[in-house]
Structure formats: structure tokens, C-alpha cells
Amino acid sequence: MTIWQDLLEKSTAVKSRPLAELFENDKRAAEFTREFGPFLFDFSKTNIDAATLEMLVDLARERDVAGRAEAMFSGEKINDTEHRAVLHTALRNLEAEIRVDGQDVMTEVRATHERMVAFARDVRDGRFTGQGGKITDIVNIGIGGSDLGPAMAVLALAPYHDGPRCHFVSNVDGAHIHDTLEDLNPETTLVIVASKTFTTIETMTNAETAKRWMAQKVSNPAAQFAALSTSAEKTAAFGIDPARVFGFADWVGGRYSMWGPIGLSLMIAIGPEDFADFLKGAAEMDAHFRSADYAENLPVLLALVGVWHNQFCDCATRAVLPYDQRLARLPAYLQQLEMESNGKRVSMDGKDLAVNSGPVVWGEPGTNGQHAFYQLIHQGTRVVPCEFMVAAEGHEPDLAHQHLLLVANCLAQSEALMRGRSLEEATAIMRKKGFEGAELDRQARHRVFPGSRPSTTLLYPKLTPAVLGGIIALYEHRVFVEGVILGVNSFDQWGVELGKELALALGPVLEGSDSGAELDGSTRQLVARIRNLWG
Numbered sequence: 001m002t003i004w005q006d007l008l009e010k011s012t013a014v015k016s017r018p019l020a021e022l023f024e025n026d027k028r029a030a031e032f033t034r035e036f037g038p039f040l041f042d043f044s045k046t047n048i049d050a051a052t053l054e055m056l057v058d059l060a061r062e063r064d065v066a067g068r069a070e071a072m073f074s075g076e077k078i079n080d081t082e083h084r085a086v087l088h089t090a091l092r093n094l095e096a097e098i099r100v101d102g103q104d105v106m107t108e109v110r111a112t113h114e115r116m117v118a119f120a121r122d123v124r125d126g127r128f129t130g131q132g133g134k135i136t137d138i139v140n141i142g143i144g145g146s147d148l149g150p151a152m153a154v155l156a157l158a159p160y161h162d163g164p165r166c167h168f169v170s171n172v173d174g175a176h177i178h179d180t181l182e183d184l185n186p187e188t189t190l191v192i193v194a195s196k197t198f199t200t201i202e203t204m205t206n207a208e209t210a211k212r213w214m215a216q217k218v219s220n221p222a223a224q225f226a227a228l229s230t231s232a233e234k235t236a237a238f239g240i241d242p243a244r245v246f247g248f249a250d251w252v253g254g255r256y257s258m259w260g261p262i263g264l265s266l267m268i269a270i271g272p273e274d275f276a277d278f279l280k281g282a283a284e285m286d287a288h289f290r291s292a293d294y295a296e297n298l299p300v301l302l303a304l305v306g307v308w309h310n311q312f313c314d315c316a317t318r319a320v321l322p323y324d325q326r327l328a329r330l331p332a333y334l335q336q337l338e339m340e341s342n343g344k345r346v347s348m349d350g351k352d353l354a355v356n357s358g359p360v361v362w363g364e365p366g367t368n369g370q371h372a373f374y375q376l377i378h379q380g381t382r383v384v385p386c387e388f389m390v391a392a393e394g395h396e397p398d399l400a401h402q403h404l405l406l407v408a409n410c411l412a413q414s415e416a417l418m419r420g421r422s423l424e425e426a427t428a429i430m431r432k433k434g435f436e437g438a439e440l441d442r443q444a445r446h447r448v449f450p451g452s453r454p455s456t457t458l459l460y461p462k463l464t465p466a467v468l469g470g471i472i473a474l475y476e477h478r479v480f481v482e483g484v485i486l487g488v489n490s491f492d493q494w495g496v497e498l499g500k501e502l503a504l505a506l507g508p509v510l511e512g513s514d515s516g517a518e519l520d521g522s523t524r525q526l527v528a529r530i531r532n533l534w535g
């Protein structure tokens with residue numbers, strides 16, 4: 001019998017066990033909580049017991065998570081559909097010595113980092129200016145990994161923001177760039193074109209639009225552009241001075257890239273010192289991931305809890321619920337991280353995946369989500385494992401009473417999900433309100449909470465740059481471990497290609513220069529109606 005089958009059997013055996021019962025053992029909370037650095041990770045409100053945890057840890061051991069991790073950290077080409085190393089961790093461990101194909105890669109990483117620091121200081125201190133003087137606004141044009149990371153982090157670290165305002169444009173929908181540029185002054189704006197490949201149609205189209213906008217007021221628009229890319233030729237062809245091009249190697253995956261040049265807007269916003277703390281927090285999590293025993297290892301445990309729910313308890317989705325308004329973009333960031341990494345149907349060896357692919361990730365900050373979709377989480381027929389995260393302290397000392405309410409809500413939700421409310425309790429409440437007979441029963445049943453809905457809580461003192469770095473590295477490694485356990489390549493993303501190709505082919509059909517004879521009936525009908533509406 002394999003560990004996988006053991007775990008499947010175990011999940012069947014514990015399925016109907018009420019979570020509240022587990023807490024009759026008053027050591028449960030301590031037994032299923034781990035701490036590292038500023039983080040406390042409590043996974044006691046799940047139906048994982050000691051035996052399950054041991055089996056999950058055995059599973060990680062059987063899949064050689066540590067061996068795969070060392071292969072990643074040391075620059076082996078573990079992204080083997082693209083024949084690339086996976087070394088985003090090197091971007092936050094600048095002292096490391098790492099070779100790929102026998103060649104030192106760190107000298108260039110350090111040099112680029114130093115150039116970023118110098119440029120960030122020049123922009124912040126007004127040595128680099130626009131035609132109209134000191135830079136007041138930065139527009140980062142990028143999409144996916146070239147947008148979500150810096151956009152999420154700039155918002156998350158708003159209290160540390162003392163540089164120019166940052167704006168992020170990603171969507172090819174002209175509304176996005178239009179509304180962003182509308183109130184900006186081209187003479188004091190710096191445009192950063194962020195694209196690993198420098199071919200992504202959305203980004204290149206928006207970059208051209210920004211260039212035209214800049215040219216209306218600025219005699220040399222290219223002088224107010226910087227580029228973040230792996231392709232020096234393409235950035236040169238776009239007309240950007242190599243002095244403002246910050247390159248990186250193909251072993252930095254798009255969704256793992258905010259630690260290097262793709263993080264330039266963040267570095268300019270919060271300053272190189274706070275950015276260094278952000279890297280440090282992540283590097284500390286890396287070191288913990290590499291050295292801690294599986295049973296003490298935060299990323300491994302977070303992954304094992306995820307695998308338990310997704311694979312063995314048949315929960316297809318996972319909600320990420322930061323009780324932290326400044327982490328409002330974190331769910332979107334984690335969606336790409338998890339779903340682009342582990343949303344695969346073929347295993348490393350090219351065979352059909354015998355298990356489920358990674359989960360659907362979604363979420364919103366609390367308390368907003370409570371007034372929107374928590375209804376389903378509490379009373380729906382499907383179980384949605386929830387990942388709560390909360391800081392003990394906010395950045396607004398004058399509003400400490402609001403932070404207390406925020407924390408109370410976070411804790412109350414996980415408690416309510418775990419405990420639930422029985423029919424007897426609901427009946428007693430409704431009886432007190434004067435209901436009786438069949439109506440009492442009917443009303444009470446609507447007010448029952450089944451409980452036993454699993455959740456984890458990640459608690460940290462305050463959302464500082466180092467803590468944010470730690471959270472993101474924690475999740476990166478979690479996704480890595482999940483990918484190893486599923487046996488997929490977490491570092492390619494072939495599933496995004498087909499839609500891109502079809503969109504390119506549809507352009508001429510929409511313009512009318514191609515008849516679209518090959519199209520299916522539905523698409524042809526939609527094209528015809530759109531062309532008709534265009535007149």
C-alpha cells in the first residue's frame with residue numbers, strides 16, 4: 001500500500017469527525033502550530049491529526065522534496081520543458097556563489113542590483129529627472145508576473161512609500177492606460193516597461209501608447225523610459241538607452257521575478273534600504289526552508305496542508321483571506337503563483353497526471369469578504385479550506401481600535417468555521433425569539449452552521465518589508481513543494497499559449513481582412529455581431 005493510498009483511506013476515516021472534538025485535547029493548538037522568525041502558523045483547525053501529519057511528512061520524504069529543493073537552489077535545470085535553471089532565490093541571496101552550466105551567474109546579478117540601487121536613488125533624490133523636473137510618477141507597464149508582484153507589494157508596503165507615486169498598467173484594454181495616464185504629467189513621469197520576453201502583446205501595445213502620450217509633451221520620450229527584460233536587443237529596438245535597461249536571466253520565472261529588476265518600481269517607491277529588508281525577509285525564509293525538518297518547516301507544512309485538502313479531502317478550491325487591506329492584491333498574486341505553476345495535467349515524465357492538478361485559488365481581504373462570499377464558506381455544500389493571515393499590529397496607532405476589530409473578526413471567522421452551530425443551538429435561539437412547531441424547525445435549520453470547515457492562520461507582528469518578503473517566499477516554496485508532490489513542472493506555463501495564438505489569428509478576422517472560414521460557428525457568430533455593431 002502506498003502512502004498516497006494510506007492518506008486517501010485516512011481522509012475517508014476522518015471525514016465525519018467534528019473538528020471541535022479535536023480540541024477536547026487541550027494540547028491540540030500547540031501540537032499543530034509552528035513558529036519561525038516573525039511567523040506563527042496555526043493549522044490546528046484542520047482535521048489533520050498526528051498520524052496524518054506523519055503520513056504527509058512521509059509523502060514529502062518519499063517525493064524527495066529536499067533533494068528537489070537543493071537541485072533548485074544550486075542551479076540545476078529543473079525546469080526541464082524549457083531546459084532552464086530556477087534561481088529566483090539567487091536574487092535575494094546576493095552573497096551566494098552559484099553556477100549554471102559551470103558559469104558564475106552571481107557577478108552579473110550583483111552588478112544589476114547595484115545599478116538598480118543607483119538608479120532608484122537617482123530617481124528618488126531628483127538626480128534623474130524628466131523634462132519637467134523631478135519624477136513625480138512612475139508607470140509600470142507589464143502583465144502577469146511583470147505586474148502582479150510589484151503592484152501587490154507597492155500596495156502592501158504603502159506605509160514605507162516615500163518615493164514617487166506608482167501606477168501599474170497591465171490590461172490591453174485601452175481603458176486601463178487611458179485612465180492611468182489621464183491625470184499624469186508626461187514631463188515628470190517615468191515609464192518602466194517590464195517584460196521578461198519584451199514580446200508580450202499587451203505590454204508592447206501599452207508601451208507604444210505611453211510613448212505616443214509622452215511624445216505629445218516631451219521632446220525625447222525615450223529618455224523617460226526604463227526597461228526590465230531578458231532581451232537587450234528588443235529593449236534597444238524599442239529605443240531605450242542600455243543605461244536604463246535592467247536585465248535578468250531566463251532562469252528567473254515571470255511569476256517569481258519581483259526580487260530582481262521586475263521589482264524596480266517597488267525599490268523606487270520604498271527605497272533601496274527597505275527593499276533590502278524585503279529581500280532579507282525572503283532569504284531568511286529560504287534558509288529555513290532548506291534547513292528545517294519537514295515537520296517544523298513552514299513552507300513544507302503549508303504545502304502538506306494544501307495537498308491534504310486538495311488531493312485527499314477533494315477540495316477543489318482554496319480561499320486566501322488576508323485580514324489586511326494592504327494585501328488586497330495578494331490573492332491575485334497567489335492565483336498566478338499557484339495556478340500558473342501547478343495547474344498542469346501532465347507530469348514531469350510527459351504522462352497524464354494521475355491525481356488532481358493544483359487547486360483554484362481565490363480570495364479577498366477580510367472583513368470585506370465576510371459581507372460577500374463567506375455565506376457559502378459557512379453554509380454551502382462544498383468545503384472551502386481557508387487561509388487566514390493577520391498582523392497583530394497595524395501601521396495606524398491612532399486607529400488601534402479598528403485594528404482590534406479587524407483581528408477579532410479574523411479570529412471569529414476561523415472559530416465559527418471550525419465550531420459551527422448545531423440544530424439544537426439554533427433551535428434554542430429561535431425558540432427564544434418566539435418561534436414554535438414546524439416553523440421553529442424550519443427557521444432553525446436555516447441557522448445551522450455545519451462547522452468542521454478547515455482553516456489555517458498565519459500570524460505576524462506587523463506587515464513590514466521583511467515580513468512581506470517572508471510571506472511571499474513562504475508561498476513560493478509552498479507552491480514548489482506542492483508541485484514536487486504532484487510531480488509537475490511548476491516552472492513552465494504552456495497552457496497560456498493557445499489563447500494567445502488564437503487571439504492573433506482573430507485580429508484580421510475582426511478587421512475583415514480574413515473571412516474566418518475556419519472558425520467554429522459560435523466564434524463566427526460573435527465576430528459577425530461585433531462587426532455589425534461596429535457598423
Ligand SMILES: O=P(O)(O)OC[C@H]1O[C@](O)(CO)[C@@H](O)[C@@H]1O
Pocket residue numbers: 143144145146194195196197198199200203254255340493496
Ligand atoms: O514578462 P512577460 O514576458 O511580458 O510575460 C508576462 C506574463 O505572461 C506569461 O508568460 C503568461 O502569458 C506569464 O508567465 C508572465 O508572467
